[in-house]
Amino acid sequence: MPWPDHLFLVGCGNMAGQMLARWLACGLDPARVTVLRPSGRAVADGVAVVTGYPDALPAGTTVLLGMKPYQVAEVATALAPLCDADTRIISILAGTTLAELRARFVGIRDIVRAMPNLPVGIGEGVIALHADAPTAGEARSAVEALMTPLGLAEWIPDEALFNQVTALSGCGPAFLFRFIDALARAGEAIGIPADQAARMALATVQGSAAMAARADADPATLADHVASPGGMTRQGLNVLDADDRLLELLIDTLTAARDRGEAMARGE
Ligand SMILES: NC(=O)C1=CN([C@@H]2O[C@H](COP(=O)(O)OP(=O)(O)OC[C@H]3O[C@@H](n4cnc5c(N)ncnc54)[C@H](O)[C@@H]3O)[C@@H](O)[C@H]2O)C=CC1
Numbered sequence: 001m002p003w004p005d006h007l008f009l010v011g012c013g014n015m016a017g018q019m020l021a022r023w024l025a026c027g028l029d030p031a032r033v034t035v036l037r038p039s040g041r042a043v044a045d046g047v048a049v050v051t052g053y054p055d056a057l058p059a060g061t062t063v064l065l066g067m068k069p070y071q072v073a074e075v076a077t078a079l080a081p082l083c084d085a086d087t088r089i090i091s092i093l094a095g096t097t098l099a100e101l102r103a104r105f106v107g108i109r110d111i112v113r114a115m116p117n118l119p120v121g122i123g124e125g126v127i128a129l130h131a132d133a134p135t136a137g138e139a140r141s142a143v144e145a146l147m148t149p150l151g152l153a154e155w156i157p158d159e160a161l162f163n164q165v166t167a168l169s170g171c172g173p174a175f176l177f178r179f180i181d182a183l184a185r186a187g188e189a190i191g192i193p194a195d196q197a198a199r200m201a202l203a204t205v206q207g208s209a210a211m212a213a214r215a216d217a218d219p220a221t222l223a224d225h226v227a228s229p230g231g232m233t234r235q236g237l238n239v240l241d242a243d244d245r246l247l248e249l250l251i252d253t254l255t256a257a258r259d260r261g262e263a264m265a266r267g268e
């Protein structure tokens with residue numbers, strides 16, 4: 001596995017923490033990792049945690065920007081002077097464009113936008129990637145190799161679609177977690193004991209997702225395999241499908257998330 005010579009994580013909260021956990025589980029030497037986090041709380045055995053910026057970054061450092069998007073100005077002011085021509089930057093900051101990153105990290109050639117999602121922690125995430133022309137092919141390959149143990153890595157050639165893919169896969173786990181919760185609560189609402197409904201809802205989603213991932217048929221066809229003609233499922237699907245209710249709900253959901261990304265890019 002071609003790990004970076006050194007990995008410097010700026011911020012290590014919910015998202016970057018999941019990425020790091022997976023990399024360590026896949027064999028990344030913790031001695032190659034430094035985490036900057038204001039709390040100074042330990043991250044994992046052998047990983048150096050600092051609360052302020054070092055005087056210099058080791059040669060061949062890959063920086064992962066994992067703090068909140070609104071902190072990019074403050075972070076770049078301190079970090080950019082420590083970067084040199086061979087520093088690579090990976091940004092997971094939602095709604096932060098490459099143009100903005102390039103303006104804040106002048107002189108850095110290799111900058112990649114990455115949009116992971118939380119299941120990267122178990123190697124079953126999705127990571128959208130985008131790089132612009134100046135970023136070297138070697139850097140793109142190295143970043144892709146770093147993302148591969150995290151799950152499905154997809155290059156997005158057109159950065160204009162980055163907020164859309166963030167809405168789908170970056171935010172998507174939250175929508176699925178909400179769905180699982182709602183399925184359980186709906187079961188409870190029609191009389192199933194709450195704890196049993198919760199277990200059954202989760203196992204139903206888990207089994208269905210695993211089956212869909214392995215099946216030759218697409219999910220829409222699989223739904224028809226469940227629905228016996230004249231049976232119970234069809235009646236339920238008719239509710240979800242009426243006036244494209246579920247589809248419209250999800251379009252509205254993704255649109256709202258995408259629009260927030262665009263507002264964040266405008267600094268709102
Ligand atoms: N949570 C998610 O599912 C996803 C989050 N992201 C992106 O990941 C980034 C972090 O989000 P979360 O992990 O959810 O937030 P979080 O709040 O869990 O983590 C933020 C981290 O930044 C650190 N931090 C705070 N102030 C800092 C400073 N001045 N300098 C350096 N680090 C500082 C905090 O200690 C914390 O470890 C955001 O930019 C977000 O857009 C991207 C994809 C998915």
Ligand SMILES: O=C(O)[C@@H]1CCC=N1
Pocket residue numbers: 094166170171
């Ligand atoms: O909510 C957010 O802004 C980030 C981006 C994708 C998931 N969490």
